[in-house]
Amino acid sequence: MSFQYRQKLFDLGKIYKISEIKNYLIRNKRLTTAQLELILLKNRVPLPFSDKNLPKSLYSFKLKEKIFTNLFLTVAIFVFVFSIIVSRPYIKSVVSKVKLTYVSSEYDSNYQLKKDIIQDDLKSAEKSFSLQSKKNKNKIKVPKSNFFSLNTMTTMNLFEDLDYDLNNVRSNKKIKPIYLTQLPRDLKDIESVKVKKDIFIKIILPLIVAENDNILKDRRIFFKILNKSNNSMGEKIWLNRKFKEYKIKDKDTSELKKRMDVIPVSIAVAQAAKESGWGTSRFALEGNAMFGQWTWGGEGIVPLDKNKSQSHKILKFPILRASVKAYKNNLNTHNGYKEFRTKRSELRNNNKPIKGLDLIHLLDRYAETGAEYTLVLEKIINQNSLAEFDDISLLQAENKKEFNL
Incomplete structure (x- = not known):
C-alpha cells in the first residue's frame, strides 16, 4: 500500500471523527494500514477503493458482513410471513365484523328505500312461499309506531345478507347483534312450520342474549363495588338504582346478587314460543307481547276470550326488546319465582352452568296449568334443540347498531 493511500485512511478518520484512530495518534501508537482499514470498516466508513482491490483478509471481513446482513433479512421476512399465517384466523374474524358493520350501515342508510321494497316483497313472498291465506274475523291491528315491520321475505333476505344461520350459532356459540323491533306481520301465514320456527328463533334469540349480556355486565359492576371498602358517589347511586330495579x-x-342474574336462553325462547304461538298471536303482532304478561293498570290489549270477572289485559310494548326486558325483570323479581332464583343461585355458587332444563320445573307458577x-x-326445548343456545354469547362487533326494522 502506498503512503498516499495510508494518508487517505487517516484523512477519512478525521473527516468521520473516528475517536479510536484519534486516541491511537494521541498515544503515539503506530497503526498499520490493515488496522486503519478495519477500524474504518467497523465504523461503516467506505474505503477509497472497491471490494475487488481489497486484501483477502478485508474482503473476507466484508463478505461475512454481507452474509450476516442477508441472513438477518431472510429471518425477518420469514418471521413476517409466519405472523401473517398465524394471524389469518384473527384477520378473518375482523373481516367478518367489518362485513357485519358494513351491511348494518347499508340497511340503516337505506331505511326509506326499504319501505318501498317491502310492498314489492309482499307480492313476491306469495310466490316464494306456500302461503296459506286464512280468514280471520279478528284482523290484526297494526300498532302506531316509529318503527315499521318487515315482512317475512324481507326478514329472511336480511338474515341471509348478514350470514345469520342457527347452525353456525350452535357450533360457534356466538350470535350477531341483529335486533328487529317487530315481528313480520305475515309470519302467521307461513305454511311451513319449520320455516316459521326458524324465523321466529332468529328474531327472538339475539334479543334474549343481549339482555342477558346486559345483566352480566351489571353483575361485574356489582361485584366490583362489593369488593371495594369505599364506594364513590356514582357507585352508590348506581347501586341504589339497581335495588329499585330489582325491587x-x-x-x-x-x-x-341472587336476583341480578341471567335467564337461561332455552327457557326464554321456549316461553316466547309458547306464549306468542311462535310469533303469530294477536298479542305478539299488535303489542309486541312475547311472553303474555298480564297487567291491571298499564297499557295493554284486552283478551277476547276472558271471563267477565277478569279485568286483566295483556301488557303491550313499543318494541320486542322491551318485552324481553320486562319478562326478565318479572322472573327476577316476582315472589312466585323465588324457588327458581334460589336454585339458579345454588348453581352459580357451585360453579355449575345455568341450564334451562335444570330450572324449567320451577316455573310452574307462570301459568294456571302449573306443572x-x-x-x-x-x-319445546327438547324438540327444537334449544338447550344448545344456553351457553351462546353476543358477538362483539365494532359500531354495532340496532336495526329499527
Missing part, C-alpha cells in the same frame, strides 16, 4: 326495599346485597305448563316448555 329490593331493604337494600340487601345478598338478595340483589303441565313446564312439561310443555320442556318438550
